[in-house]
Amino acid sequence: MATFIQPKILKGFRDFLPSGEIPRRCLIERIEGCFRSFGFVPIDTPALEYAEILLGKGGGETEKQIYRFKDNGERDVALRFDLTVPFARFIAEHRSELPLPFKRYHIAKVWRGENTQRGRYREFTQCDFDIVGSDSPAADFEVILMMRHTLKAIGAGDVTIRINHRGLFNRFLSNLGVQEKSREILRTVDKLGKIGPEETLRLLSESAGNKAEEILAFIKVQGSFEEILQTITQASGGDSPESQRLWLIRRFMIDTGTADSFVLDPSITRGLDYYTGIVYETFLNDLPDIGSVCSGGRYDNLTGLYSKETICGVGSSIGLDRLIAGLEALGKLEAKLTYSKVGIACIHEGAIGLYQVLAGKLREAGIPCEVFLEEGKLTKQFELAEKKGAQWLIIPGTEPLTDPLTLRDLKKRKNQEGLSWEEIIPILLY
Amino acid sequence: MATFIQPKILKGFRDFLPSGEIPRRCLIERIEGCFRSFGFVPIDTPALEYAEILLGKGGGETEKQIYRFKDNGERDVALRFDLTVPFARFIAEHRSELPLPFKRYHIAKVWRGENTQRGRYREFTQCDFDIVGSDSPAADFEVILMMRHTLKAIGAGDVTIRINHRGLFNRFLSNLGVQEKSREILRTVDKLGKIGPEETLRLLSESAGNKAEEILAFIKVQGSFEEILQTITQASGGDSPESQRLWLIRRFMIDTGTADSFVLDPSITRGLDYYTGIVYETFLNDLPDIGSVCSGGRYDNLTGLYSKETICGVGSSIGLDRLIAGLEALGKLEAKLTYSKVGIACIHEGAIGLYQVLAGKLREAGIPCEVFLEEGKLTKQFELAEKKGAQWLIIPGTEPLTDPLTLRDLKKRKNQEGLSWEEIIPILLY
Numbered sequence: 106m107a108t109f110i111q112p113k114i115l116k117g118f119r120d121f122l123p124s125g126e127i128p129r130r131c132l133i134e135r136i137e138g139c140f141r142s143f144g145f146v147p148i149d150t151p152a153l154e155y156a157e158i159l160l161g162k163g164g165g166e167t168e169k170q171i172y173r174f175k176d177n178g179e180r181d182v183a184l185r186f187d188l189t190v191p192f193a194r195f196i197a198e199h200r201s202e203l204p205l206p207f208k209r210y211h212i213a214k215v216w217r218g219e220n221t222q223r224g225r226y227r228e229f230t231q232c233d234f235d236i237v238g239s240d241s242p243a244a245d246f247e248v249i250l251m252m253r254h255t256l257k258a259i260g261a262g263d264v265t266i267r268i269n270h271r272g273l274f275n276r277f278l279s280n281l282g283v284q285e286k287s288r289e290i291l292r293t294v295d296k297l298g299k300i301g302p303e304e305t306l307r308l309l310s311e312s313a314g315n316k317a318e319e320i321l322a323f324i325k326v327q328g329s330f331e332e333i334l335q336t337i338t339q340a341s342g343g344d345s346p347e348s349q350r351l352w353l354i355r356r357f358m359i360d361t362g363t364a365d366s367f368v369l370d371p372s373i374t375r376g377l378d379y380y381t382g383i384v385y386e387t388f389l390n391d392l393p394d395i396g397s398v399c400s401g402g403r404y405d406n407l408t409g410l411y412s413k414e415t416i417c418g419v420g421s422s423i424g425l426d427r428l429i430a431g432l433e434a435l436g437k438l439e440a441k442l443t444y445s446k447v448g449i450a451c452i453h454e455g456a457i458g459l460y461q462v463l464a465g466k467l468r469e470a471g472i473p474c475e476v477f478l479e480e481g482k483l484t485k486q487f488e489l490a491e492k493k494g495a496q497w498l499i500i501p502g503t504e505p506l507t508d509p510l511t512l513r514d515l516k517k518r519k520n521q522e523g524l525s526w527e528e529i530i531p532i533l534l535y
Numbered sequence: 536m537a538t539f540i541q542p543k544i545l546k547g548f549r550d551f552l553p554s555g556e557i558p559r560r561c562l563i564e565r566i567e568g569c570f571r572s573f574g575f576v577p578i579d580t581p582a583l584e585y586a587e588i589l590l591g592k593g594g595g596e597t598e599k600q601i602y603r604f605k606d607n608g609e610r611d612v613a614l615r616f617d618l619t620v621p622f623a624r625f626i627a628e629h630r631s632e633l634p635l636p637f638k639r640y641h642i643a644k645v646w647r648g649e650n651t652q653r654g655r656y657r658e659f660t661q662c663d664f665d666i667v668g669s670d671s672p673a674a675d676f677e678v679i680l681m682m683r684h685t686l687k688a689i690g691a692g693d694v695t696i697r698i699n700h701r702g703l704f705n706r707f708l709s710n711l712g713v714q715e716k717s718r719e720i721l722r723t724v725d726k727l728g729k730i731g732p733e734e735t736l737r738l739l740s741e742s743a744g745n746k747a748e749e750i751l752a753f754i755k756v757q758g759s760f761e762e763i764l765q766t767i768t769q770a771s772g773g774d775s776p777e778s779q780r781l782w783l784i785r786r787f788m789i790d791t792g793t794a795d796s797f798v799l800d801p802s803i804t805r806g807l808d809y810y811t812g813i814v815y816e817t818f819l820n821d822l823p824d825i826g827s828v829c830s831g832g833r834y835d836n837l838t839g840l841y842s843k844e845t846i847c848g849v850g851s852s853i854g855l856d857r858l859i860a861g862l863e864a865l866g867k868l869e870a871k872l873t874y875s876k877v878g879i880a881c882i883h884e885g886a887i888g889l890y891q892v893l894a895g896k897l898r899e900a901g902i903p904c905e906v907f908l909e910e911g912k913l914t915k916q917f918e919l920a921e922k923k924g925a926q927w928l929i930i931p932g933t934e935p936l937t938d939p940l941t942l943r944d945l946k947k948r949k950n951q952e953g954l955s956w957e958e959i960i961p962i963l964l965y
Contacts, residue, residue, distance in 0.1 A: 109840065109841055109842055109843065110587055110588060110591065110840050110841055111841070112588070112624045112625075112627040112628040112838075112841040112842070113585070113588075113628070114580075114581055114584060114585075114624075114628075115581065115583060115584065115585065115606075115610065115612065118581035118583065118584075119581065120578070120579070120580050120581070120625055120628070120629065121577075121578055121579040121580075122578060122629060122632060122633070123576035123577065123578060123639070126576075126577045126578055126579050127576060127577065130577060141874035141875070141903055142874075142875075142898045142903040142904065143875075143894075143898075143903075143904075143905065143906075144873060144874075144875035144878070144903065144904070144905025144906070144923075146553035146556075146557060146872070146873050146874065147553065147556045147557065147560060148550070148551055148552060148553060148556055149550070149551040149556050150544075150550050150551075151544055151545065151548035151549065151550070151658055152582065152614075152644060152646070152658060153545060153548065153602070153614075153646065153658065154544060154545065154548075155543070155544075155545065157540055158540060158542070158543075161540065169607070170607075172583070172604075172606060172607075174602075174604030174605070175604070176545075176602060176648060177599075177600075177602075177648045178648075180545065182545065184582075184583075194542045194544075195542075195550055197542040198542040198543070198544075198550070199550065199552060202552060203552070204919055204922035204923050206908055206909065208905070209553070214582060216582070216583065218606060218607045218608075228581055228582060228583065236908070239908050239909055241884060241908045241909050242884070242887075243881070243884055243887040243906070243908040243909070244908050246887060246888070246891075247887075247891070247906065247908065250891060254895075353884075353885070356885070356888060357887050357888035357891070358888070359888070360887075360888025360889050360891075360892065361888045361891050361892055361895075362892075408542075410539065410540050411539055411540055411541070411542040412539055412542070413539065442576070443574060443576050444571035444572075444574075444576065445571070445572075445573075445574035448574070451673070454671060454672070454673055454783075455783070455786070457672075457673040457676060457677075457787050457790075458676070458786060458787035458788070458789070458790025458791045459790050461676075461677070461680060461787070461790075461791050462790065462791055462792075464573075465791070468572045468573075473571055473572040473573075473574065474572065474573075474574070475573065475574025475638070476573075476574070476673070476677065478636055478666070478669050478671045478673040478674045478677065479636065479669055479671050479673070489634055492634035493574075493634050
């Protein structure tokens with residue numbers, strides 16, 4: 106008796122059937138279309154790199170989650186766990202070959218051996234975009250403008266982008282005299298949304314002592330963008346390059362008619378240490394509870410691990426899985442089983458060459474067309490066409506190129522008879 | 536003194552800068568466009584799988600080249616080394632969820648720890664397409680027709696697809712009484728092109744004794760498709776289902792007006808054991824020496840390792856790296872540094888919001904447009920625009936939306952002055 110290997114995949118990994126893969130692709134292609142229209146260009150880097158490159162000076166959580174092993178040449182290698190570290194290495198290595206400022210995007214798989222119980226995957230797609238080599242507020246603004254534009258373009262509706270400035274927050278902490286605790290304070294502030302103000306206050310007291318209340322008041326300031334900016338400027342010791350930058354960015358928002366989409370939110374800090382300038386998170390107005398679908402910020406030293414030359418930048422990352430879940434909940438994810446618009450029924454196998462000629466005429470007119478390959482009853486072919494998700498089916502005659510054709514609308518289950526292929530093309534195109 | 540990690544990548548792995556990545560993407564997108572227009576749909580599978588799944592019953596060369604390791608949960612895992620084995624596993628697992636015949640394509644990275652000296656990469660992209668669940672000659676024909684169509688559509692010019700039928704070859708060997716040596720004989724025959732007829736004959740004598748000359752004569756038969764088919768039909772004991780199938784496929788070629796692209800070549804056998812029906816290799820007429828850019832064949836039991844249910848199919852794989860090298864040699868690979876058609880010079884940083892409004896008007900008209908983010912001399916901005924590969928640059932006035940604009944043709948280095956944005960759009964579109 107033959108023994109079989111059970112066909113199964115690793116926990117936390119996924120197969121994508123066409124029903125899942127086509128909507129993913131449609132979404133990614135639309136996102137890429139937006140990026141490209143802003144002048145962002147794609148790069149790619151290896152999935153596998155030296156572990157030393159990816160881990161840098163080592164980092165607790167990452168080290169535990171990374172897929173790391175010795176290759177056949179005994180090299181210490183690992184699968185990338187994000188696209189930021191490879192991008193830093195890429196810029197350090199290729200800086201002289203790239204025109205700066207450099208606007209890049211990178212959409213690719215990454216791998217983390219995470220706990221899968223929280224609905225997390227061990228293989229997932231990241232979608233990053235950055236502008237490096239420019240410290241200009243124009244770059245800060247372009248990244249958040251493109252986020253807003255892209256989310257609208259894919260049908261996610263109106264968004265709220267909550268922004269803040271890490272530098273301004275640090276000025277505020279210096280002003281309070283607690284700057285040496287800034288790391289712990291930032292981490293706590295970042296949790297406000299999750300743990301609520303009371304618990305935040307308790308944790309802040311641990312690091313900032315009697316300044317905790319002032320910090321809480323700072324991060325909870327209410328009002329318009331302008332009012333909040335005035336208040337936090339004051340609290341951070343008055344006018345500064347950071348507050349000036351926010352005023353300028355605000356002007357760009359007003360000039361582009363996008364001001365309503367942006368909220369100044371001093372509680373947004375983004376936990377990551379490497380952000381130094383503006384930081385932001387993006388929420389869907391129709392579905393705020395799923396959390397931020399696109400976040401990022403400005404950093405002043407991307408390549409610090411690899412080179413003494415510093416390079417600054419500003420960037421963002423779309424959480425694709427979360428966004429897909431959101432679009433699905435909103436009914437805005439294109440459900441599509443095929444790219445083909447029309448099928449050609451197989452009445453007689455010997456006529457396959459002629460069916461392909463007929464299909465070729467439709468394809469040339471820009472209509473994707475699938476030839477059915479197996480003879481069978483018409484009812485069977487209708488069934489197959491519906492399963493495949495086609496909208497239309499052509500039923501050819503004995504002479505497919507000259508006999509009149511029947512065009513079936515598979516949704517309405519209605520036939521139009523006596524058509525030529527020239528007559529069918531405009532029906533399918535419009 | 537700070538120590539830095541040297542930014543470097545593993546041997547056999549590649550970074551893709553925009554100058555390499557954009558042409559790759561353009562090519563892949565055009566290939567996908569063709570596949571989709573024939574009704575083929577995309578799937579995706581994990582990069583990492585159980586080693587047992589990928590290695591099956593173990594296979595010498597593969598086992599040595601595969602990236603295999605224990606994950607953090609002590610599972611024996613490996614990176615996929617091709618897309619065929621994961622596809623077999625995928626079909627065994629999801630068969631009941633898919634409408635058959637199922638036409639899929641899969642374009643994705645695979646990893647092999649190969650010797651890099653022969654110009655091979657350890658990470659490369661495979662591009663596979665298959666029709667499974669149909670034994671029809673219509674499926675055989677569709678795969679080779681789509682190969683021809685796709686290679687023409689991407690600008691590779693005329694192709695010659697050399698086809699053969701493994702079943703017919705086996706009949707011939709049975710007829711000669713050497714069928715039990717068919718494996719060794721097939722392997723030898725496959726080398727004819729590389730080692731020449733004399734060495735082939737010597738090797739054939741080792742496995743087929745005094746039948747070697749007859750085998751060599753069989754694989755070297757000359758003539759038209761029809762003449763060769765007649766000769767090899769005779770040599771394999773007369774008319775058979777295999778010869779019938781080839782006659783039918785020939786008829787499809789004639790009906791579609793593609794007969795000139797196909798050659799019946801009894802020396803094509805494809806080394807892989809699992810092919811059982813037609814097999815084929817594809818050569819660029821303008822560059823035959825680079826070898827086959829697209830090969831494959833029919834198999835009768837894709838999922839044999841995982842299930843007792845058999846499923847047949849026919850498929851093919853494009854060697855993307857080889858094809859890119861070929862297109863480059865032919866001057867047919869699109870050289871492109873950016874998707875953006877026009878830049879907007881940054882005359883005054885404070886006007887960035889208005890530049891973005893202007894850019895938005897062009898983007899809405901379908902013109903990708905990049906806003907330059909840093910103030911600087913116009914000559915510097917011309918330089919940057921040229922480095923970025925833009926064709927045009929807009930030089931805005933003090934009031935970007937109302938003052939007349941200057942449009943610079945960066946190739947001709949000529950300016951057109953006094954234009955409105957409405958006047959610029961048709962210039963850039965056509």
